[in-house]
Amino acid sequence: MKIKENNKKNTFDAVKYMREQRDRISKDIMNLSPEEIVKYFDKKHDKSSVKSGV
Numbered sequence: 001m002k003i004k005e006n007n008k009k010n011t012f013d014a015v016k017y018m019r020e021q022r023d024r025i026s027k028d029i030m031n032l033s034p035e036e037i038v039k040y041f042d043k044k045h046d047k048s049s050v051k052s053g054v
Contacts, residue, residue, distance in 0.1 A: 029037050 029040055032040060
């Protein structure tokens with residue numbers, strides 16, 4: 001993930017990040033069965049790098 005510089009401020013392009021993640025996941029699950037897809041997301045949910053601020 002790259003942070004682009006805009007007027008000397010670091011900005012985060014959320015749309016670009018979302019598209020990159022969607023494409024990565026699509027490639028990961030492209031040839032999986034429905035059962036394997038469920039397992040994939042169960043496994044990813046356990047190791048999620050996104051933490052809630054709450």
